[in-house]
Structure formats: C-alpha cells, structure tokens
Amino acid sequence: MERRSIPFWIRSRKKKMQMNDRVIDTIIESFENATNVFVAAHEDPDGDSLGSQLVMYDFFRSLGKNVAIRNQGRIPTRYANINGIENVRTDSSGLDFVPDLALILESTTLERVGKVKDLIPSGCRIINIDHHPGNSLYGDINLVNEGASSVAEVIHGILKQAGFVFTRQAAEWLYTGILTDTGRFHFSSTTPESLRICAEMIEAGVDPRVMTDRIYFSKSQQQMQVIGEVISSAEVVLDGRLCALTLSKEMLEQRGLDFADFEGIVDYSMYLSSVTIGALFKSVSDDATKVSLRSRSVFDVSEIARRFGGGGHTNAAGAMIKLPIESAKKTLYRIAEEMLDHDEK
Ligand SMILES: [Mn+2]
Secondary structure, three states: OOOOOOHHHHHHHHHHHHHHHHHHHHHHHHHHHHHEEEEEEEEOOHHHHHHHHHHHHHHHHHOOEEEEEEEEOOOOOOHHHOOHHHHHHOOOOOOOOOOOOEEEEOOEEEEEEHHHHHOOOOOOOEEEEEOOOOOOOOOOOOOOOOOOHHHHHHHHHHHOOOOOOOOOHHHHHHHHHHHHHHHOOOOOOOHHHHHHHHHHHOOOOOOOOHHHHHHHHHOOHHHHHHHHHHHHHOOEOOOOOOEEEEEOHHHHHHHOOOOHHHHHHHHHHHHHOOOOOEEEEEEEOOOOOEEEEEOOOOOOOHHHHHHOOOOEEEEEEEEEOOOOOOHHHHHHHHHHHHHHHHHHH
16 A cells, blocks of 8 residues: 655644644743833834834733833834824933843844833843844744744734734734835735735734835825935946946935835835835945845845845845945945856856
8 A cells, every 4th residue: 555655744744733823822822921011113213113012012011011112223213103102212211110021023133123222120030032043042932933924913913823813903013014114015025824814914904005005104294305315326237237326325314214114115216117126325424334135036145234234134134334325335335246147157
C-alpha cells in the first residue's frame, strides 16, 4: 500500500504554528498577571504602530489594567483624527506608575523605541512583538512573525486567542494597521490571512470607504501644493530604474508644514512602470538626509537601507544618511546601480 507523507513545508508550518500558539499562551498569561503596562513602538510611529497600540490599550483597559502609551517622534497628521489618538503621547513626561510589563511593538531592537526606553525600569518584563526581519529577540518573550503584513495582524492572533471581542472601534484600529502597512492592500505582504482579518473587521462594523478617506483623502490645499512640488522634483536615473523625489525643509517652512504631514508620499516614486527602486529624500538638516525607499518584486531595498545603518522590509525601508542631500543622492545612486547591475547578471 502506498504511504503518503505530509509534505515537509506543511509539517514545518504546522510545527511553527503550534510553537506560536504556545508563545501566545505565555504572552496572554503575562498580560493577565500584569498590573501596570507600558506600550511603546518604534520612533516616528506609523499607522500600524498607532492602530496596534490603541487596540492593545483598549484590551488592557478591558482587563482592568493601568496602561500608558509613549512614543518618540511626531504622529503623522493623517492619523490625527483617529479616535483615541490622545492616548498616544509623544511628550517626554514620565509615567503615572511603575510598569511591570513593557509591550514593545514594531522594533527590531529595543533601541529603536528611542528615548522612551528610559521609562522601562530594570526588572520589568519585556514582551517583543514584531513582523520586521532581523529582530534581535531582546524581549523576555518574543513573538516575531516575518510573514505577517503588519504587527496588527500578529496582535489579532493574540487577541483572538485571548477571547477579545472586537467592537467597531477596536476593529477600526486594527484595520488601520493592516490597511496602512499593506499600502492599501498593494504590497506583496498582503496575504489571504490579511484580507480575512480585514473581512472580519468589516463584519465588526468597519467602513472601508470611511477609513481610507479619513487616512488618505483628507489633505489640505497646502499639502496638495507640496505634493505637486515633490512630484515635479522627480529625478529618473539609472536607465529609468530609479526614481528619486525630494521633500525639502524649504518646501515645508514657507507653508508652516512638517515632514509628519507627508507620510507615504514616497509612493509617488513608484508611479512609473520602468521603476524598480523608488526613493524620497528629505533634507532634515544641512548635513543629514532621511531617505525612504520602495521597490518592486524581489529587489530588496532594506539592503540599501542597512548600508546607511537603517532597515526595513524587502519592498519598504528607510535610513538616515549623514550627508547633505545632493551627496546622499549620489552615494545612494551608486549603491543602487551596483545592486541592480548585480541582480541583472
Ligand atoms: Mn508594521
């Protein structure tokens, strides 16, 4: 009789899932045993960080815990109208309690949270939940799922296992994380699982049109003018394979705007079909340039970002380059050209 064995990848996936379930059980136990919970995410939080933090805030409150969210940096303007955003603080004030549990989201290292790291006392239990590659597993408990579109997706798994019921509000926060981290279901990180979770959130009352309008289609006329200037700044180099946009301090200062008003503007660098790498250069000071990178297909821009001490995912990454904008561009073009030529060989 023919014996059929289960393919290796199914076996290993199953094993991994069982392992994850056990880790999640331990995490839920820690949540239940905690009294004072501190929640932080990487510096300059994005929609995934903010949405996930707010769901977790709601969850801890529902368990009767004290909870505080602190991030370093500015909250992008597009999230300014999210309900509950006032619970996410970015000032340097201390906490009203001494945390016994720190939940760190979206940070490959503990240093990525910036100065708010100082709010974690020694002896405080650290739970590290992430979906970025290369996480250093610095937590007492670590749950890192690189296959997840967003940390919101990872958190969804925990909350379901904990028996949390998603209200419409909680569903909106979770949906925000997946919507924004998949680039509105555009990136290849969008999986059947991401869409299933979003479907569940829509069933819980999320209105996709309202969410997308609130986050993406709510610009001021001044912001639109800057977007026009940024698009006009496009430099298409390396035989059409790289498109670079510039957002300068001058463009913002005349209008009283901030870099935080333009989260996601890098996406315009990918409008041309010939482009493999998209870049947005922001002149943060005379000798420092922040670069956001995007790519198509298997081209890994996190490798470029890492050359400058940054990081990220295959198709979305970023770094701070300690050079004036024009030299930063030249240096990055050179590295990109080498990598593109190498890939084509
Ligand atoms: Mn994320």
